[in-house]
Amino acid sequence: MTTQTFYRLTLIACLFICSANAASQDIAKTLRVEKEVTLSRQDAVQNLKRGTNLRLADRVVTHENARASLRFYEGTLLTLGANTQMDIQAFSSEQQDKNAFFEFTKGAFRIITGAITQTESPNFQVRTPLGTIGIRGTDFWGGELGDDGSLHILLIDSEHGLVVENELGKVVIDRAGFGTILRPNQAPTAASEWPKAKVEKAVKTISFSDDS
Numbered sequence: 001m002t003t004q005t006f007y008r009l010t011l012i013a014c015l016f017i018c019s020a021n022a023a024s025q026d027i028a029k030t031l032r033v034e035k036e037v038t039l040s041r042q043d044a045v046q047n048l049k050r051g052t053n054l055r056l057a058d059r060v061v062t063h064e065n066a067r068a069s070l071r072f073y074e075g076t077l078l079t080l081g082a083n084t085q086m087d088i089q090a091f092s093s094e095q096q097d098k099n100a101f102f103e104f105t106k107g108a109f110r111i112i113t114g115a116i117t118q119t120e121s122p123n124f125q126v127r128t129p130l131g132t133i134g135i136r137g138t139d140f141w142g143g144e145l146g147d148d149g150s151l152h153i154l155l156i157d158s159e160h161g162l163v164v165e166n167e168l169g170k171v172v173i174d175r176a177g178f179g180t181i182l183r184p185n186q187a188p189t190a191a192s193e194w195p196k197a198k199v200e201k202a203v204k205t206i207s208f209s210d211d212s
Contacts, residue, residue, distance in 0.1 A: 026053035027091050028072040034208050035066035037080075060086045062107065067208050075114020076100070081143060081205040083107050089127075091116075099123040108143025108205040110156070111135070117160075130182035131166035138162060141202050154179035154194055154202055164188045 030052040037048040040059040068080045074093035084107020091100045093116045117137035124135040130151045138158035145152050161174030169187025171180050181189045
């Protein structure tokens with residue numbers, strides 16, 4: 001074995017070990033669960049309960065009329081509505097490597113970012129089947145409000161805007177109370193102010209039964 005080959009194999013082994021270690025580290029905790037919510041991890045499925053820790057590559061699925069609230073250790077808060085599927089693809093709050101990547105296949109969600117976006121150029125993305133949401137430190141909601149397959153996105157509160165894009169276009173939402181709609185095979189709609197009734201309908205999708 002040559003010295004070059006030895007170093008290459010050593011590097012591959014180190015990367016594999018580091019990746020395995022990262023995947024085994026707890027990065028979030030379940031705050032609240034209402035009705036049936038499941039956690040999939042390495043082909044095993046279990047009921048998600050209050051206090052359950054979450055890790056990279058975990059999949060959380062809420063079922064009929066269910067809700068779940070998750071807090072990442074650097075402060076990011078996720079609330080999931082009913083019939084939602086969320087995968088934790090990446091999450092690192094290390095000072096030199098702050099990045100997050102969530103994938104939502106369906107459902108409704110609210111995200112309030114924590115310290116992970118407190119950097120000059122945060123790398124925080126949410127991917128959906130209809131487009132990607134780029135986040136720079138914000139409180140926003142996304143979800144389905146009808147049965148036409150569209151995804152609605154609302155900026156609730158933020159000092160920074162949201163960037164919503166797909167292969168057909170991009171829109172920036174930089175005012176609280178404004179939102180956009182992603183429809184199949186269409187660019188995101190221009191940002192517009194949502195009426196109070198629509199905002200209330202969106203918030204209701206991720207509200208727990210005992211919320212006032």
